[in-house]
Amino acid sequence: MKRKTVFTGFGLLIVLSMLLAACAKTGGEAPATTTKDTFIFGRGADSVQLDPSIVTDGESFRVTGQILDSLYMFDKGSTTPVPALAECKANEDATVWSCKLREGVKFHDGTDFNADAVIFNFERWRFTTHPYHFASQVFEYYEAMWGGFDDASIITEVKKIDDYNIQFVLSSPMAPFLANLAMDMFAISSPTAIQKAGEAYGTPTGGCVGTGPYKFVSWEEGTEIKLVANEDYWGEKPKVKNVIIRVIPDDSARFLALQAGDIDALEQAVVEDLATAENDPKLQVITRPGLNTSYLAFNFKIKEFQDIRVREAVAHAIDKEGLIKNFFGKYGTVAKNLLPPGLLGYNDKIEDWKYDPELSKSLLAEAGFPNGLSEVTIAEDVTDADGNVVYKAGQVIPLRLYYMPVTRFYFPAAKEVGEGIAANLTAAGFKVELYLEGDWPTYLGSRRNGLLMGLYLLGWGGDNGDPDNFTGYFFGSGTQPIKREGWYQNAELAALLQKAVTLPDPAERAKLYSQAEQIMHDEVMRIWLGHNNTPLILSAKVKGYITQPVGAENFEYVYFSD
Amino acid sequence: MAKYILRRLISVIPTLIGVTLVIFLFQRLIPGDPAVAMLGEHATEENVARIREQFGLNRPAFLDRDALVEGDLPGFFDSQYVRYFSRLLRFDLGDSIHRRIPVAQTLKERFPATLELALLSMFIALLVGIPIGIASASRRNSWLDGTTMIGSLLGVSIPIFWLGIMEIMLFSVFLKWLPSGSRLSPGVSITPVTNLLLLDSLLTGNFAGFWDALKHIIMPAVALATIPTAIITRMTRSSMLDVLQEDYIRTASAKGLSERVVLYRHALKNAFLPVITIIGIQAGSLLAGAVLTETIFSWPGIGKWVYDSILGRDYPIVQGVTLLIAIIFLLVNLLVDISYALLDPRISYD
Numbered sequence: 001m002k003r004k005t006v007f008t009g010f011g012l013l014i015v016l017s018m019l020l021a022a023c024a025k026t027g028g029e030a031p032a033t034t035t036k037d038t039f040i041f042g043r044g045a046d047s048v049q050l051d052p053s054i055v056t057d058g059e060s061f062r063v064t065g066q067i068l069d070s071l072y073m074f075d076k077g078s079t080t081p082v083p084a085l086a087e088c089k090a091n092e093d094a095t096v097w098s099c100k101l102r103e104g105v106k107f108h109d110g111t112d113f114n115a116d117a118v119i120f121n122f123e124r125w126r127f128t129t130h131p132y133h134f135a136s137q138v139f140e141y142y143e144a145m146w147g148g149f150d151d152a153s154i155i156t157e158v159k160k161i162d163d164y165n166i167q168f169v170l171s172s173p174m175a176p177f178l179a180n181l182a183m184d185m186f187a188i189s190s191p192t193a194i195q196k197a198g199e200a201y202g203t204p205t206g207g208c209v210g211t212g213p214y215k216f217v218s219w220e221e222g223t224e225i226k227l228v229a230n231e232d233y234w235g236e237k238p239k240v241k242n243v244i245i246r247v248i249p250d251d252s253a254r255f256l257a258l259q260a261g262d263i264d265a266l267e268q269a270v271v272e273d274l275a276t277a278e279n280d281p282k283l284q285v286i287t288r289p290g291l292n293t294s295y296l297a298f299n300f301k302i303k304e305f306q307d308i309r310v311r312e313a314v315a316h317a318i319d320k321e322g323l324i325k326n327f328f329g330k331y332g333t334v335a336k337n338l339l340p341p342g343l344l345g346y347n348d349k350i351e352d353w354k355y356d357p358e359l360s361k362s363l364l365a366e367a368g369f370p371n372g373l374s375e376v377t378i379a380e381d382v383t384d385a386d387g388n389v390v391y392k393a394g395q396v397i398p399l400r401l402y403y404m405p406v407t408r409f410y411f412p413a414a415k416e417v418g419e420g421i422a423a424n425l426t427a428a429g430f431k432v433e434l435y436l437e438g439d440w441p442t443y444l445g446s447r448r449n450g451l452l453m454g455l456y457l458l459g460w461g462g463d464n465g466d467p468d469n470f471t472g473y474f475f476g477s478g479t480q481p482i483k484r485e486g487w488y489q490n491a492e493l494a495a496l497l498q499k500a501v502t503l504p505d506p507a508e509r510a511k512l513y514s515q516a517e518q519i520m521h522d523e524v525m526r527i528w529l530g531h532n533n534t535p536l537i538l539s540a541k542v543k544g545y546i547t548q549p550v551g552a553e554n555f556e557y558v559y560f561s562d
Numbered sequence: 563m564a565k566y567i568l569r570r571l572i573s574v575i576p577t578l579i580g581v582t583l584v585i586f587l588f589q590r591l592i593p594g595d596p597a598v599a600m601l602g603e604h605a606t607e608e609n610v611a612r613i614r615e616q617f618g619l620n621r622p623a624f625l626d627r628d629a630l631v632e633g634d635l636p637g638f639f640d641s642q643y644v645r646y647f648s649r650l651l652r653f654d655l656g657d658s659i660h661r662r663i664p665v666a667q668t669l670k671e672r673f674p675a676t677l678e679l680a681l682l683s684m685f686i687a688l689l690v691g692i693p694i695g696i697a698s699a700s701r702r703n704s705w706l707d708g709t710t711m712i713g714s715l716l717g718v719s720i721p722i723f724w725l726g727i728m729e730i731m732l733f734s735v736f737l738k739w740l741p742s743g744s745r746l747s748p749g750v751s752i753t754p755v756t757n758l759l760l761l762d763s764l765l766t767g768n769f770a771g772f773w774d775a776l777k778h779i780i781m782p783a784v785a786l787a788t789i790p791t792a793i794i795t796r797m798t799r800s801s802m803l804d805v806l807q808e809d810y811i812r813t814a815s816a817k818g819l820s821e822r823v824v825l826y827r828h829a830l831k832n833a834f835l836p837v838i839t840i841i842g843i844q845a846g847s848l849l850a851g852a853v854l855t856e857t858i859f860s861w862p863g864i865g866k867w868v869y870d871s872i873l874g875r876d877y878p879i880v881q882g883v884t885l886l887i888a889i890i891f892l893l894v895n896l897l898v899d900i901s902y903a904l905l906d907p908r909i910s911y912d
Contacts, residue, residue, distance in 0.1 A: 038748055045870075048600075048660055056601065136616045136662060138601060138609045203663050221661070221668055222870070223744065223862035244748055248860040252727050257742040257860075260734035385610075438592075439873055445598040448610075 038242040039542070039558050042254045042263035046222050046247045051202025052185045053125050054137040058409075058461075061184040063225050063245055065552020067108075068187035068210030071099065071118070072178050074551045079291070079343075079465025081182040084235075085113065085211065086166075088181070094173035094504045101164040105234045107190035108215045115160040120191040122158045126150065134199050141185035141463075144473070147171075173502045175509055176466035183464050184551050187212075213238045213556035223247055229556075239544065239559035258283065258537060264560075265538040265545065271329055271412070277537045284540050287331060287533040288547035291340050292410035293470070294459035296421065296527040299452060299486040301391070303379040310373065311524040313363035314455070315353040317428030322355075323420045324530045327413045331535055335528035337517045338460075338470050344506060345467045345513020350521050360428035374399055374431035376454070385449055400435040400454030401425070405443055409534050410459030417529070418457055450483040465550045467513040468501045475520075476501070488526075493519050563903065567896070574892045581888040582650070582881065586643050589877055590623045596659045596875040617659055618645055646881065655885075656878035658871075665882040669864065673886065674757030675745060676863030679855070680848040682760070682783040687790035687844070692837070695798025699806060700825055710795060717792025726785045726858035733781060740777050743860035750774045782859040786852060790844040797840045801833040808832075834905055842898035846891040 047060040052068060055061075071086035088099040105113040124132045125142040128149050133139065139149070147154040157169040170177070180186065193201060193209035200206035207216035213235065214227035224246040229238040246263060248254040255273040257263045259280075269277065277283040296318070298305040305311060324332040336352040339345055364373060376399050382391040391397070403418030404411060411417065422432050437443045437452065446452050463469050468476070474485055478494035481487040493516055500512035520526065538545055544557040597613035614620045622641045629637030649656055655665040698710040734742040741747060745759060752771040755762045760779065763772035805811065806829055814824045852865035860866075864883050871879035903909045 040748070135612070138613060140601060140606070140609060143606070143609070199662060203661055205663060205667075220862055221671070222867050223860065226748075242748070246744065246860065248743055249857045249866060250723070250727075250860075253730060253743060253858045253860070256727065256730045256735055260730070260738065260742045262734070262742045385607075440599075442592075445595055448598060 036560060037240060038244060039240045039265070039555060039560075040244045040246055040263040041555070042246050042248045042257055042266040044247070044249055044251065044254065044268045047219075047225065047245075049202040050206075050208040050216065050219070050225075051137075051189065052187050052208075053121075053139050053142065053189075054202065055185075056140055061552045063227075063552075064187060064208060064210075065184050065212075066214040066227055066243060066555050067208055067212045067216050068184075068189060069212050070182055070184065070187045071101075072182035074182050074465065074548060076554075076557075077289075077546050077548060079179070079462075079549050081178040084182070085188060086118075086181075088168070088178065090177070090504070094175075094177070095170045097168040097170070097177060098161075099166050099168065101166065102234060103164050105211050106232065107193070107209050107211055108230060109190050109193055109209045111190055111192045113188065113211050114163045115166045116163075117191050118166055118188055119158045119160055120194075121186075121188050122155065124194070125186075126153045126155065132194050132198070136199065141183065145180045145183065145185075145464075145469075173504055175501055175503055175506075176464060176468055179464040179466045182551065185463075213554070214243055233556070236556055238556035240555070243555050255537070258539065261539070264542050265536060267534065267536050268407075268409075269535060269537050274329075274535055274537070282540050284538050284542070285535050286538060286545065286547060287535050288553075289342075289549040290331075290333070290410075290531040290533040291343070291465065291549040292459060292461040293335050293338055293340060293531055294410045294417075294457070294529045295335075295338070296529060297452075297456050297458060297486045298488075298526065299450065299454060299456070300481070300489070301379050301382050301450065301487050302453065303377040304367075304369075304373060305376070306379060307367050308524055309363045309367040310369075312353070313360040313367070313428065314425065314430070315524050315527050316356045316363065317360040317430065318353075318421060318424050318527060318529075319355045320352070320529060323417055323424075327417050327420065328530050328532055329412075331533045332412075332530045333533075335530050336521070338474070338520060338526070338528055339467055339513065339517065340462070340470075340531045343462070343465065343467050343470070345471075345500075345510045345517065347514040347517035347521075349514075350517060353524075353527075357424075357428035360430075364429050369429070372429035372431060378453070382450065382453070384451065390451060391453055397453060398433045399430060401432040402435045402437050402443070402446075402452045402454060402456035404440075404457050405436060405438070406440045408459060410461055410530075410532050411457065412532060414457055421455075421457075448484045450487050452486070456486070462550055467509070468497070471513060471516050472497045472501050475516075490519070490523070490525070563900075567900065570896050570899070574889070574896075577892060578885065578888060581885060582647065583643070585881055585884045586623065586646070589875075589880060590642075592875070595619070596877060599873070599875045600660050613659075618642055621645070646878075650885075655882040658879050659876045660874055665878050668867070668879075669882055669886065671757070672862055672864050672867055675861060676849060676852050676856070676865060678758040678760065679779060679782055679786060679852060679861060679863060680845070681758075682779055683787040683848055684790065684841070684845055686783060686787040687794050688841070690787075691791045691794030692798050695795045695837075696802055696825055696830065698795070698799045699802035700821070702803065707799075710799065714792040714795045717788045717795075720788060722785050722788065722854045723858055725788060726782070726855060729781045729785060730858070740781055743778075743858075745775065745778050745862060746771075747774050747778075782855045782861050785858070786848060786855045790841075790848060793840055793844060794837065797837050798833065801836045802829055805829045805833040831905060835902060838898055838901055838905070842894050845894045846887070849887055849890055 043059060045059050047063050048057050049055045049060055050064055052061055052064040069085050071084060072081040073084040075082045086099040086101045088097045090097050101115060107113055124130045125139045126149055127133055143149055154170050154172060154174055155168055156171050159167040161167060187210060190209040197206035202208050204219040204221045213230055213233045215230050217226040217228050219225045224244050227243040229241045248257055251268060251270045254266050255269055258266050274285060277285050298311055300306060320334045324334050336350050337347055375396050378391045378393055378395040380393050381389050384390050401418055401422055404414035407414060418434055422434050425432050437446050460470060475493050476497040478489050479491045481489040496512055496516050500509050503509045541560045541562060542558060543561045544559050546557055547553060596619060597610040601609055624641050624643050626638050626641055657664055694710055698707045701707055730742045733740040750771055752759050752763045752768055753766045755765050759775040760772060763775055811824060811829055814828050852863055853869050856863045856865040868880060868883040
């Protein structure tokens with residue numbers, strides 16, 4: 001009997017510990033009060049760095065967007081750039097932009113925001129010889145958005161007129177100039193902070209220093225980043241004093257944390273949890289407009305894909321409506337342009353390829369494959385980054401469909417979509433091998449080297465709401481085969497896009513981007529699948545959360561109310 | 563004994579060199595490049611090349627044969643591994659590729675979180691596993707024995723992520739007793755001494771902090787403890803069953819000693835050797851296997867960190883953590899061997 005008691009005691013020990021711990025809830029610091037002055041956002045992954053000029057991941061911008069301001073910003077809930085730290089006007093040919101800087105603004109470290117600070121930032125990003133343009137860092141967005149570094153930069157000079165007036169001199173007109181200025185990557189950091197921290201600026205130890213509504217407090221790597229309201233903020237004062245951006249890697253655990261009241265908002269929820277949230281009065285689901293496109297791409301080093309009839313057969317084989325309905329749910333819409341609807345140049349006149357497996361079969365037969373297509377031939381030697389031949393000309397390989405190994409905001413269920421497409425293609429006479437190339441870095445690496453040798457899934461999310469950031473980024477350099485775009489080449493399209501980015505008149509630009517969409521459609525060069533609105537789940541008490549199609553969402557508008 | 567320990571400690575060195583070689587080889591066999599992982603969808607050829615050069619990833623992994631052909635001897639040895647190893651000799655684990663901060667620094671911050679979790683889990687496993695194993699063996703084929711066997715089978719088979727989610731649903735969402743994750747509530751702080759929060763809070767007399775830390779650690783610790791508890795229970799039971807059939811146990815019982823004395827003083831000591839071996843193995847596995855628990859409970863330890871680093875091809879982090887885990891495995895094994903001698907006078911290392 002005595003022993004039994006001992007054993008039972010041991011068995012109950014854990015439960016008792018839990019009870020004991022639970023009893024202590026009323027003692028010590030009371031986390032309950034934190035919901036009033038602390039907004040906790042749950043996310044799946046940590047920021048890479050808090051120096052926005054050297055990163056490309058949304059999780060870094062989510063944080064830097066609270067701490068740093070750009071010269072322009074995107075208006076609430078839109079892609080329209082509006083003045084933030086500066087107001088700029090262009091000269092007649094749009095090659096000189098004169099900007100009046102906001103006066104009386106200070107960085108969080110107490111130093112002045114002025115012309116010198118802006119010039120320091122732009123020169124640091126542009127000049128590879130700048131003492132704070134470190135060799136270990138890649139200022140990717142500067143290079144991508146402003147044409148390159150050093151002499152290749154479209155911004156040839158940032159002139160100081162006086163302490164609060166500057167001029168940007170451009171080598172050629174650039175239509176998305178203000179939209180570029182509004183991007184999170186071109187937010188202005190305190191030069192003093194960069195000089196003080198050196199290469200550690202933006203790291204968990206260095207943090208970052210800007211003029212934004214929140215100040216950096218601490219970063220526990222992989223766990224959480226703490227921010228505190230900037231009482232001297234020049235704009236709308238933050239309503240919540242503290243912000244914690246917490247990493248909860250597991251999707252289900254993140255949702256449970258929201259249900260338990262441990263966090264106030266989250267992104268990246270699984271479909272089942274979204275359904276639960278929609279029916280839970282304590283929660284609310286809001287969506288971010290989907291400025292993104294998912295697609296199925298062809299690798300043009302495959303001989304069969306060089307025949308437009310085969311590409312068209314693929315296009316008619318895919319039941320986009322069904323795929324979107326089943327795998328994107330109510331948050332997705334079918335895509336027929338690379339540009340998402342609402343963007344300048346979106347071509348609504350394009351008639352999407354009809355879902356017609358029988359037509360696919362006849363197109364395949366016409367192209368010389370009456371018995372369907374299960375194997376493909378390599379058109380020319382394909383080499384890897386080190387110059388080794390990976391695929392030899394004439395080599396015959398199975399027809400592969402590469403699916404992404406991860407979920408991305410533009411692809412909520414990449415593998416399932418892959419399986420759906422494979423089933424569609426099979427019904428239309430193709431026999432595809434669903435192919436897992438490896439994990440995400442491997443997939444991206446192979447795509448970059450044009451080695452996804454078949455059909456492959458990928459997508460894109462816009463950075464600044466400008467069509468050049470979609471179409472121009474992808475195909476603007478297509479005078480040569482573009483390796484990372486499945487070796488696609490179209491000089492006419494490239495010339496059109498290169499012209500479109502320089503035109504100052506939006507109407508004229510719209511015409512050219514529309515025309516580009518038509519060319520891409522007529523060529524069946526890629527199959528646009530869907531646009532996905534990103535759902536966010538918030539506690540019902542969270543008010544004032546405004547979703548942004550591009551750029552970081554502003555937590556300063558958030559407040560709590562029953 | 564001292565000689566033996568010294569000999570064992572010296573033998574750790576070649577083992578660790580072996581570990582570094584294997585890790586280095588395996589990492590480089592996985593396709594994918596740290597530079598591409600770091601630069602993402604936007605990566606340009608030039609930037610990938612620049613980052614590769616910056617971190618020495620453009621050098622051969624082990625030795626440069628081309629340099630040897632050209633008669634360039636220093637070039638022959640100028641490989642990623644030799645660079646890494648020479649840094650290691652200076653106790654420098656290198657910098658993380660993605661965040662560019664010293665691996666040792668992050669390791670110092672994150673390792674205590676995993677250690678604390680593993681220690682508490684082991685404590686729970688021992689506290690529950692050994693007495694239940696003994697009880698089960700002493701009442702073979704009873705309802706208690708049957709329940710223990712089924713329970714331990716479940717313990718080994720229940721996926722940790724499922725158990726973790728169930729714990730959160732019950733104790734955080736429905737009962738609202740315990741927090742769903744992380745190490746401390748916002749606004750609670752504990753002055754760091756060892757970075758083991760439970761210990762530090764007691765050392766500094768911060769009892770509110772202690773309760774908060776306990777509330778946070780209890781669910782992940784229980785989840786992590788399930789497998790070792792089940793294994794220790796089963797091993798204790800089977801080992802005790804063997805010993806309980808020995809003549810000296812019968813003699814002890816016949817002499818009129820109480821069951822408790824027979825079980826705990828006479829039987830357990832002899833039954834404990836295989837259990838200790840298992841405890842040693844489990845202790846190492848707890849450290850290495852905390853990935854799932856840390857992911858579900860957003861626990862800021864090394865498990866999730868090294869998992870992310872493998873995906874991001876952040877070689878220096880993977881190397882640093884693996885090396886640390888290897889060292890701990892070796893030390894725990896050494897401790898296990900020493901404890902044999904302490905428990906069993908027939909075993910001597912001299």
